[in-house]
Amino acid sequence: MEPLFKILPNEGVTAPAGFRAGGVFCDIKRLGTGKGSSKGQKRDLAVLYSAVDASVAGMFTTNQVCAAPVKVSESRVPGGVARAVVANSGNANACTGEQGIRDARRMTELTAELLGIEAEKVLVCSTGRIGVQMPMENVERGIRMALETASDTAESAHFAAEAIMTSDNVSKETAVELVLGGKTVRVAGMCKGAGMIQPGMSATGKRPAATPRQLHATMLGFITTDAAIEPKILQIALEDAVANSFNRISVDGDMSTNDTVLALANGLAGNPRITSIESDDFKHFSQALAHVCLALAHKMVRDGEGVSRFITIRLEGAETFADADAAVRAVANSALVKTSWCGGDPNWGRVLDAIGYSSAHVDENKVDLAYSLPGDSNIVYVLKAGQPTDIPLATVQKITQQKEFDLHIFLNLGKVSTLFYTADLTEEYVDFNKGE
Amino acid sequence: MEPLFKILPNEGVTAPAGFRAGGVFCDIKRLGTGKGSSKGQKRDLAVLYSAVDASVAGMFTTNQVCAAPVKVSESRVPGGVARAVVANSGNANACTGEQGIRDARRMTELTAELLGIEAEKVLVCSTGRIGVQMPMENVERGIRMALETASDTAESAHFAAEAIMTSDNVSKETAVELVLGGKTVRVAGMCKGAGMIQPGMSATGKRPAATPRQLHATMLGFITTDAAIEPKILQIALEDAVANSFNRISVDGDMSTNDTVLALANGLAGNPRITSIESDDFKHFSQALAHVCLALAHKMVRDGEGVSRFITIRLEGAETFADADAAVRAVANSALVKTSWCGGDPNWGRVLDAIGYSSAHVDENKVDLAYSLPGDSNIVYVLKAGQPTDIPLATVQKITQQKEFDLHIFLNLGKVSTLFYTADLTEEYVDFNKGE
Numbered sequence: 001m002e003p004l005f006k007i008l009p010n011e012g013v014t015a016p017a018g019f020r021a022g023g024v025f026c027d028i029k030r031l032g033t034g035k036g037s038s039k040g041q042k043r044d045l046a047v048l049y050s051a052v053d054a055s056v057a058g059m060f061t062t063n064q065v066c067a068a069p070v071k072v073s074e075s076r077v078p079g080g081v082a083r084a085v086v087a088n089s090g091n092a093n094a095c096t097g098e099q100g101i102r103d104a105r106r107m108t109e110l111t112a113e114l115l116g117i118e119a120e121k122v123l124v125c126s127t128g129r130i131g132v133q134m135p136m137e138n139v140e141r142g143i144r145m146a147l148e149t150a151s152d153t154a155e156s157a158h159f160a161a162e163a164i165m166t167s168d169n170v171s172k173e174t175a176v177e178l179v180l181g182g183k184t185v186r187v188a189g190m191c192k193g194a195g196m197i198q199p200g201m202s203a204t205g206k207r208p209a210a211t212p213r214q215l216h217a218t219m220l221g222f223i224t225t226d227a228a229i230e231p232k233i234l235q236i237a238l239e240d241a242v243a244n245s246f247n248r249i250s251v252d253g254d255m256s257t258n259d260t261v262l263a264l265a266n267g268l269a270g271n272p273r274i275t276s277i278e279s280d281d282f283k284h285f286s287q288a289l290a291h292v293c294l295a296l297a298h299k300m301v302r303d304g305e306g307v308s309r310f311i312t313i314r315l316e317g318a319e320t321f322a323d324a325d326a327a328v329r330a331v332a333n334s335a336l337v338k339t340s341w342c343g344g345d346p347n348w349g350r351v352l353d354a355i356g357y358s359s360a361h362v363d364e365n366k367v368d369l370a371y372s373l374p375g376d377s378n379i380v381y382v383l384k385a386g387q388p389t390d391i392p393l394a395t396v397q398k399i400t401q402q403k404e405f406d407l408h409i410f411l412n413l414g415k416v417s418t419l420f421y422t423a424d425l426t427e428e429y430v431d432f433n434k435g436e
Numbered sequence: 437m438e439p440l441f442k443i444l445p446n447e448g449v450t451a452p453a454g455f456r457a458g459g460v461f462c463d464i465k466r467l468g469t470g471k472g473s474s475k476g477q478k479r480d481l482a483v484l485y486s487a488v489d490a491s492v493a494g495m496f497t498t499n500q501v502c503a504a505p506v507k508v509s510e511s512r513v514p515g516g517v518a519r520a521v522v523a524n525s526g527n528a529n530a531c532t533g534e535q536g537i538r539d540a541r542r543m544t545e546l547t548a549e550l551l552g553i554e555a556e557k558v559l560v561c562s563t564g565r566i567g568v569q570m571p572m573e574n575v576e577r578g579i580r581m582a583l584e585t586a587s588d589t590a591e592s593a594h595f596a597a598e599a600i601m602t603s604d605n606v607s608k609e610t611a612v613e614l615v616l617g618g619k620t621v622r623v624a625g626m627c628k629g630a631g632m633i634q635p636g637m638s639a640t641g642k643r644p645a646a647t648p649r650q651l652h653a654t655m656l657g658f659i660t661t662d663a664a665i666e667p668k669i670l671q672i673a674l675e676d677a678v679a680n681s682f683n684r685i686s687v688d689g690d691m692s693t694n695d696t697v698l699a700l701a702n703g704l705a706g707n708p709r710i711t712s713i714e715s716d717d718f719k720h721f722s723q724a725l726a727h728v729c730l731a732l733a734h735k736m737v738r739d740g741e742g743v744s745r746f747i748t749i750r751l752e753g754a755e756t757f758a759d760a761d762a763a764v765r766a767v768a769n770s771a772l773v774k775t776s777w778c779g780g781d782p783n784w785g786r787v788l789d790a791i792g793y794s795s796a797h798v799d800e801n802k803v804d805l806a807y808s809l810p811g812d813s814n815i816v817y818v819l820k821a822g823q824p825t826d827i828p829l830a831t832v833q834k835i836t837q838q839k840e841f842d843l844h845i846f847l848n849l850g851k852v853s854t855l856f857y858t859a860d861l862t863e864e865y866v867d868f869n870k871g872e
Contacts, residue, residue: 065792065800065822095788095800097823130785131824196772196789252771254786255793335688335771335861336632336869343870349566350690352531353632356501357691364501364531386501387533388567425771426870427863433772434779434862 004178005288008186011175012157016186016226017268018051022150023163026142028090028128030135042089043163045142047150048222049084049115054266056082056123057235059201059242061259067130068093068100070258072108073123080231082264085222086111086143087125088134089166089192092218094257095131103134110140114147125260127166127192127218161190164220167432168194172299178288180271180281185227187288191261191296193219195305195433197251198333199259201242218256219246221296227285228267229274236277237286238263245293249421251304252429253333263289301421306429309341310404311422312374319414323360327409328420330358338425344401346371346393348382351407361413368410371399379408440614441724444622447611448593452622452662453704454487458586459599462578464526464564466571478525479599481578483586484658485520485551490702492518492559493671495637495678497695503566504529504536506694508544509559516667518700521658522547522579523561524570525602525628528654530693531567539570546576550583561696563602563628563654597626600656603868604630608735614724616707616717621663623724627697627732629655631741631869633687634769635695637678654692655682657732663721664703665710672713673722674699681729685857687740688865689769699725737857742865745777746840747858748810755850759796763845764856766794774861780837782807782829784818787843797849804846807835815844 014021023043031041058077060070076082086107093100108122115122126134146163150156161171175188193199199219223238242261267273274281302310313331318324331337334354340347348369355362369383381389382396399405450457459479467477494513496506512518522543529536544558551558562570582599586592597607611624629635635655659674678697703709710717738746749767754760767773770790776783784805791798805819817825818832835841 063789063792064798065788065803092785095785095819095822095824130789131819196786200793254770254772254789257789257792334690335865336690339866339869342866345871349528349531350632352501353499353566353690353693356499356693357636362500367501383531383567386531388531425866427866429771430775430778430861430863430866433775435781 004284005176005291008175008177011154011188012161012173013048013188013190013222013224014152014154014157015175015188016224018226018266019048019224020150020152021048021157021160022146023159024142024145024149026138026145028088028135028138043159044088044090045139045146046087046160046163047084047111047143047146048160050264050266052266052268053081053083054264055080055229055231055234057231057238057263059238059261061256062200062202063255063257065257067126067258068096068104069124069126070260071101072104073125073260076120076123079120081121082123083117083121084111084115085123085125085262087164087220088139089164090128091126091132091134092128092130092258093126093134096133099133103136106136107139107143110143114144123262125220127164127220127258130257164192166192167305168192169303172296174292174295176288176291178284180227180284183269183271185225185269185271187225187292189221189223189292189296191219191221191300193300194303195252196254196256197249197300197304198253198255199246200255201247201259201261218258219300221246221261223263223292225265226269227265228269228271229265229285233274233277233282234263234265237289240286241290241293244290245297248419249297249301250329250332251301251307251423298421301423304423305432306426307423308426309424311341312406313409313420313422314406315409316417317411317413318416319361321416324416324418326358327355327360328418330354332420332422335425341424342426344397346382346396346400352383355409362411363413366412368412370408371396372406372408373399373402374404374406440720441612441727444611444613447590447624448597448609449484449624449626449658449660450588450590450593451611451624452660454662454702455484455660456586456588457484457593457596458582459595460578460581460585462574462581464524464571464574479595480524480526481575481582482523482596482599483520483547483579483582484596486700486702488702488704489517489519490700491516491665491667491670493667493674493699495674495697497692498636498638499691499693501693503562503694504532504540505560505562506696507537508540509561509696512556512559515556517557518559519553519557520547520551521559521561521698523600523656524575525600526564527562527568527570528564528566528694529562529570532569535569539572542572543575543579546579550580559698561656563600563656563694566693600628602628603741604628605739608732610728610731612724612727614720616663616720619705619707621661621705621707623661623728625657625659625728625732627655627657627736629736630739631688632690632692633685633736633740634689634691635682636691637683637695637697654694655736657682657697659699659728661701662705663701663710664705664707665701665721669710669713669718670699670701673725676722677726677729680726681733684855685733685737686765686768687737687743687859734857737859740859741868742862743859744862745860747777748842749845749856749858750842751845752853753847753849754852755797757852760852760854762794763791763796764854766790768856768858771861777860778862780833782818782832782836788819791845798847799849802848804848806844807832808842808844809835809838810840810842
């Protein structure tokens with residue numbers, strides 16, 4: 001299917017009609033005076049709201065240890081309607097007990113009060129330090145300031161995207177436009193996340209104890225659209241988009257207590273309301289949403305803590321999706337594989353070793369491994385049927401020493417394929433994370 | 437049970453009666469001329485043999501991708517009798533196809549020929565680079581030299597321990613002595629392993645596709661004893677000892693294609709042959725063997741690639757062993773937890789996060805976390821029932837900034853406890869592994 005959307009450069013979550021955003025500094029980390037957003041003080045509180053009620057969908061961390069705002073938001077998404085999101089960086093509001101729950105609720109109540117709406121229609125997200133109570137005086141001042149300054153400009157969207165950043169170096173936004181039923185519809189998003197990144201989010205309320213390990217990072221993602229779509233249908237589209245984007249990345253293999261993706265669809269584009277997954281409109285909307293989520297997910301990996309290379313793992317020929325997933329995650333999270341990538345070294349022996357110890361069914365005498373530059377159909381095999389080819393190391397290194405390359409894994413056992421996006425492990429990552 | 441053995445300092449695998457060992461340089465990495473063991477050239481080929489037939493037991497990597505010597509040795513252990521082991525560093529003889537199998541067999545055949553025994557009684561191990569054929573001319577010269585120079589001295593044992601080293605900084609040996617049935621019995625061992633370390637070995641022939649992830653490192657371990665013990669009983673003792681030592685460690689979470697532990701018991705101590713696991717002699721022998729394996733396992737972690745701190749994770753209160761194991765491995769292999777340890781920072785939020793995303797059943801409102809110095813009954817709680825205590829960070833850092841400390845995890849859900857031994861993740865690890 002050819003893309004039926006166009007990309008809107010330099011736009012963020014305010015690109016769709018009827019959305020306003022704002023981001024301010026209110027000193028949630030208690031660094032200084034906490035007054036305003038002066039130079040050198042990173043914004044730390046974001047608001048995002050719709051002029052009218054919006055359909056809402058959400059995906060949340062499957063970590064059994066989850067933060068207060070996750071619990072609060074997760075309980076509200078099934079209502080199907082939301083108006084606003086309030087989010088902060090600098091404090092995760094995790095391991096904060098009943099007080100944490102009260103504070104997360106208070107954030108939604110104050111936002112609701114100032115917007116003149118019900119608190120049940122406000123969702124909340126936090127990211128930052130675990131185990132510290134929220135500095136509510138600062139947070140409340142921040143919410144007031146953010147709502148006062150919120151607007152529908154791209155600049156305001158950008159401020160909001162900045163306010164959710166933690167160890168991110170750059171803010172992450174994307175927006176696209178498509179036509180549905182003769183109406184112009186926009187889908188946009190922003191996200192944050194650089195470390196503790198291997199999300200494994202599921203729909204509201206599903207948090208099995210022994211879930212498949214598709215877990216890990218604080219990532220927050222916020223999708224806005226002016227499409228008219230039923231909440232349940234939006235949830236289906238979001239689950240599919242997240243399954244192929246945010247849940248297919250790993251920076252360091254750690255799943256966070258706070259991972260959340262929320263989507264708000266306010267219907268102001270005036271398209272015929274999407275009520276079925278069988279419709280063409282659903283397919284086109286889903287394609288645009290999938291693009292937004294994947295673009296944001298890639299931005300997270302590229303901006304991952306200490307990351308110097310972006311690797312796409314393309315696995316084919318697994319017997320089951322569980323096998324495919326286990327194999328790519330073992331490779332993506334292997335300390336030895338990731339450090340060899342840091343050095344631009346293919347070291348495919350470590351790749352094969354990781355596949356072998358994963359829970360995937362593997363026959364070492366059938367495995368092929370290859371490398372290519374992204375988008376290049378010329379793939380260079382280093383291993384065929386479990387045996388090294390005679391390709392010179394230097395030829396492979398011409399690929400693996402690039403900033404971005406693809407690793408191809410052919411298990412040659414079945415018909416299931418998968419993609420996974422990951423990065424190298426560098427000294428900068430260790431240096432960044434060894435302090436508090 | 438009080439230890440009934442005494443430690444023999446500066447002894448290695450030749451401490452028990454009737455064992456000879458040797459280690460030489462034969463240039464398996466093809467660095468230079470390959471002649472002799474001259475200064476600056478690390479020994480790379482070891483032999484170890486008994487004057488008489490010995491009972492043999494073995495544990496092998498559960499990695500589905502496994503090296504030729506693993507396949508050869510694994511097929512011979514069930515015979516129950518062995519005389520010799522030949523081992524090399526510098527080349528793993530993995531992903532080397534049929535030629536690799538022929539070369540591994542040839543190593544045993546030449547050793548057997550020179551010793552005047554059957555090749556079926558010789559076992560073989562390799563560690564080093566994956567995917568490169570063995571330089572058999574050098575290897576054969578090495579085997580001849582090693583057997584020519586082998587002796588029963590502690591120095592020869594030390595040469596053998598050096599010859600199996602790869603990225604190890606120090607050789608690893610230990611030996612103990614006990615009395616069984618009025619006879620003096622010795623149990624000794626040597627091992628290697630510094631990176632690709634999270635072994636998950638099982639007894640011969642058991643390599644399930646979807647095994648629990650108790651996998652990872654090249655580690656090689658060789659146990660010698662002059663005890664008289666039935667092969668099947670020795671295998672039971674070895675499995676138990678490995679389960680509580682080599683299979684309870686992780687340096688980097690990667691399981692190797694070559695992990696192997698072999699035990700040879702030649703009976704020359706003249707003790708009444710141990711034929712039952714019900715006997716006191718079995719218990720005392722097992723206690724000594726367990727000590728040797730645990731001492732060697734700890735040496736591996738302390739000498740792990742780039743390691744600056746040694747951490748013992750003491751988990752209590754899990755519902756099942758699978759839960760306990762999943763929780764400690766998630767913590768031990770978390771990049772974020774390991775980097776915070778590098779900085780001497782408790783950062784217990786990352787510990788709780790990792791427990792939460794493990795497959796272990798966890799109730800965040802019941803978890804306690806604490807730290808202590810090894811052997812110190814004064815443990816400092818940082819989290820009780822999922823809530824931070826008011827202990828000052830500086831108090832905790834006095835513990836976590838030491839070279840060795842214990843992390844206590846209380847799940848408070850059940851009665852199962854476990855121990856796990858691991859290390860920090862440092863810039864030195866990344867630097868070391870980013871090159872080939």
